[in-house]
Amino acid sequence: KRLPQTVFEFIDGGAEDEITLRDNRAAFERIKITPRILNDVSVPDTRTSLLGKEAKAPIVIAPMGSCMLAWPNADIAIARAAAAHGLPYTLSTMSNTAMETMADAVQGELWFQLYVLKDRSFNEQLVERAWAAGYSALVVTVDLQAGGKRERDLKNGISIPLQISLKQVISGMTHPGWAWQMLRNGSPQFQNVKGYMGQQNADLTIAAKVGQSLDAAFSWEDLSRLRDKWKGKLLVKGVEHPLDAARLVTLGVDSVWISNHGGRQLDGALATADALPAIAKALAGKVDVIIDSGVRRGVDILKARALGAQAVAVGRAVLFGAAVAGEEGARHALQILIDELQLSMKLSGVGSVKHTQEILMT
Numbered sequence: 001k002r003l004p005q006t007v008f009e010f011i012d013g014g015a016e017d018e019i020t021l022r023d024n025r026a027a028f029e030r031i032k033i034t035p036r037i038l039n040d041v042s043v044p045d046t047r048t049s050l051l052g053k054e055a056k057a058p059i060v061i062a063p064m065g066s067c068m069l070a071w072p073n074a075d076i077a078i079a080r081a082a083a084a085h086g087l088p089y090t091l092s093t094m095s096n097t098a099m100e101t102m103a104d105a106v107q108g109e110l111w112f113q114l115y116v117l118k119d120r121s122f123n124e125q126l127v128e129r130a131w132a133a134g135y136s137a138l139v140v141t142v143d144l145q146a147g148g149k150r151e152r153d154l155k156n157g158i159s160i161p162l163q164i165s166l167k168q169v170i171s172g173m174t175h176p177g178w179a180w181q182m183l184r185n186g187s188p189q190f191q192n193v194k195g196y197m198g199q200q201n202a203d204l205t206i207a208a209k210v211g212q213s214l215d216a217a218f219s220w221e222d223l224s225r226l227r228d229k230w231k232g233k234l235l236v237k238g239v240e241h242p243l244d245a246a247r248l249v250t251l252g253v254d255s256v257w258i259s260n261h262g263g264r265q266l267d268g269a270l271a272t273a274d275a276l277p278a279i280a281k282a283l284a285g286k287v288d289v290i291i292d293s294g295v296r297r298g299v300d301i302l303k304a305r306a307l308g309a310q311a312v313a314v315g316r317a318v319l320f321g322a323a324v325a326g327e328e329g330a331r332h333a334l335q336i337l338i339d340e341l342q343l344s345m346k347l348s349g350v351g352s353v354k355h356t357q358e359i360l361m362t
């Protein structure tokens with residue numbers, strides 16, 4: 001309700017007919033838990049190891065660009081909320097906050113998400129900047145070889161920087177709180193890639209603009225070179241096929257991140273909860289598996305753990321929290337997920353997320 005429809009649909013929407021968007025939810029909903037009884041579940045323990053460190057719960061913040069369309073300084077608001085809960089935060093290449101500004105503003109665990117841009121030297125600079133700013137992990141997103149066809153965005157004409165169209169003016173008038181914040185803070189910009197995205201057609205959707213700048217030729221060999229160069233943890237996001245997952249491990253990747261970009265890229269891609277069992281089997285615990293796309297309830301986290309994921313990543317759930325009340329809203333959204341996770345653990349007879357394999361999933 002707080003956001004103009006154009007902004008809400010940019011966040012909420014998916015590609016084309018939104019089949020994958022819907023199926024991500026349906027797949028989590030299809031999974032059923034067979035609860036256990038008479039276990040001591042008085043204090044459900046959500047702590048888990050993740051990439052060799054402890055996280056307070058098996059939750060990571062997924063990288064999201066353009067968040068400042070929803071709330072001023074939304075990136076920092078969400079990152080501080082994650083830090084308050086002891087959870088890692090992933091900053092997008094396409095964030096509206098420069099990675100150095102973020103690193104100065106937030107004490108918690110920070111990961112940097114890399115979109116591989118066509119300009120290789122600019123890419124190298126991004127990676128070097130992330131290392132210098134103290135980001136412990138690099139998350140390379142590989143499912144945006146082109147921008148997904150998000151028809152709601154085409155219809156709404158939403159872009160960064162914001163174009164002043166009749167639709168935006170009407171949006172502003174009907175959402176004065178949002179419009180006032182935008183006017184006071186100025187239109188969001190892609191701060192990490194300033195100057196790099198400038199020369200493009202202003203009429204493109206945000207996804208198409210980003211897609212145009214990315215290197216669709218990025219290959220296994222290139223990833224291998226990146227692995228040699230990056231000294232921190234390396235994660236690859238956008239994996240669905242078990243053969244790819246297995247090959248990533250042989251390359252020395254530290255974590256396989258199952259994602260279909262929240263249904264925003266390939267419409268018709270497998271729901272991630274359906275992709276998880278085969279990938280978990282192929283990897284047999286060799287590296288941590290992270291899964292995103294469709295996590296909306298705490299019980300989804302329990303289901304993901306039981307099927308072999310080490311953690312889930314959340315995107316829209318936390319961004320919508322921030323869209324309502326900034327840092328406090330993001331913190332509250334995460335608290336809801338954690339409370340629901342603990343409740344579902346109790347009701348499933350699971351005392352610790354480390355023992356989720358004891359519940360049968362069908």
Ligand code: FNR
Nearest residue numbers: 062063064065092141261262292293294314315316
């Ligand atoms: C995203 N996502 C994304 N992924 C990425 O690797 N880099 C990015 O810049 C973005 N930007 C982005 C913006 C917005 C508004 C959304 C909603 C999503 C995808 C994101 O990391 C994640 O894969 C999905 O959001 C997960 O699905 P849920 O949790 O939103 O259902």
